[in-house]
Amino acid sequence: MQVDVALSWSGGKDSALALWVLREQGIDPVALLTTFTEDFDRVSMHAVRRSLLREQAAAVGVPLVEVDIPNACVNEVYEARMAAALSSPPLDSVRTMAFADLFLEDIRAYREQKLALGGWRAAFPLWGRDTRELAYEFIRAGFEAVLVCVDPAQLDPSFVGRSFDESLLADLPDSVDPCGENGEFHTFVHAGPIFSEPVPIELGETVMRDGFAFADVLPAGVTA
Numbered sequence: 001m002q003v004d005v006a007l008s009w010s011g012g013k014d015s016a017l018a019l020w021v022l023r024e025q026g027i028d029p030v031a032l033l034t035t036f037t038e039d040f041d042r043v044s045m046h047a048v049r050r051s052l053l054r055e056q057a058a059a060v061g062v063p064l065v066e067v068d069i070p071n072a073c074v075n076e077v078y079e080a081r082m083a084a085a086l087s088s089p090p091l092d093s094v095r096t097m098a099f100a101d102l103f104l105e106d107i108r109a110y111r112e113q114k115l116a117l118g119g120w121r122a123a124f125p126l127w128g129r130d131t132r133e134l135a136y137e138f139i140r141a142g143f144e145a146v147l148v149c150v151d152p153a154q155l156d157p158s159f160v161g162r163s164f165d166e167s168l169l170a171d172l173p174d175s176v177d178p179c180g181e182n183g184e185f186h187t188f189v190h191a192g193p194i195f196s197e198p199v200p201i202e203l204g205e206t207v208m209r210d211g212f213a214f215a216d217v218l219p220a221g222v223t224a
Contacts, residue, residue, distance in 0.1 A: 004094045005123065006031045009064070010046055011053050013138055013145045013164060014100035014126065014179060016189040019060060020141070021125040022098060023194065029098065031065045031090050032057055035078075038068040046148055046186045047214050052199065055219065056188075059195045065091060079114065086118055098123040102131055102181045135169055135178040143192030146203070147185050150213040154184040157213035161203050188217050 005022065009015045009032035022029060034053055035044045042049055050066070057064035067085045069078055085091060097115055101107055101124055112122045126134065138145075145164040150157050155176050162168050164187050169178055176184045191198035200220035207214050 003027075003096055004030050005096045005098050006033055006065070006091055006094050007062070007098045008032075008100070009034045009053075009057075010100075010186070011043055011048050011056055011189065012046060012100075012148075012187040013143065013189055014102065014181075016143060016145075016192060016194060017134065017138055018098060018100040018125050019062070020192075020194050025125070029062050030094050031063045032060075033065045033067065033085065033091070033097070035067045035069055035082075037071050037073075039071040044069065044073075046188065047209075048148055048188050048217055049219075052188065052201070052217060052219060055199045056190070059197055059199055061196060063090060083118060086120065095119060096121050096123055098125055100124075100126055102126055102129060102134070102179060104181065131177050131179040131181055132169075135164075136166070139164070139166055139169075141193055143189055144198070145187040145189040146201070146215065146217060148188045148215050148217055149186040151184055152208075152211070152213055154182065157206075157208070159185065160213040161206055161215035 005027055007019055007029040019029065036042065036050055037044045043053060054064060065085055067081050069081055097120055099111055099122060108124065115122050147160050147162050147164060150160040172178060180186065190201050202218045202220050204216035204218045
């Protein structure tokens with residue numbers, strides 16, 4: 001019997017890989033769940049425009065559930081709004097949430113604990129995979145992504161805006177995880193085997209904000 005699954009979705013490389021793996025297992029998620037910072041109308045942490053996530057979801061053919069939170073959101077507000085989303089259509093009939101986490105045990109434990117309170121279980125289709133092998137698999141499969149956020153404390157900000165390709169992997173310092181699992185960088189995926197068609201994008205300006213470097217990704221033909 002098919003188990004209904006929702007997928008936590010940032011629009012980045014690991015989310016895309018998780019969807020790819022789920023589909024290879026014969027599982028197509030009921031919905032993608034994305035958190036947006038309502039003050040800026042962008043994906044929380046990644047700062048990708050809401051309109052691009054909607055285009056992305058349409059291109060992968062899975063409905064997008066949008067959870068809005070305020071800037072500098074406290075845990076109580078985050079958890080309340082997430083609980084409201086999980087108890088509303090189309091997620092109210094689902095009891096499994098998949099995540100693209102790779103090896104951070106504390107994050108996994110937090111997700112499992114919070115979901116269990118509402119009668120949900122967590123699934124981790126990429127868990128334990130070698131991150132270097134996974135990064136190269138992503139590229140070889142034909143996915144295309146761009147670095148949209150870099151933590152300068154872990155990686156030089158000049159990397160923001162670069163394509164996630166073999167050249168970038170060769171340039172990453174040994175201290176940086178190839179998949180950015182420690183928060184070194186975040187990506188936006190705009191093409192690949194899970195897409196019916198690419199999401200056309202252009203790179204806008206690069207800015208420093210709240211201690212991070214961001215590359216503004218624009219829908220093709222749109223000015224900032």
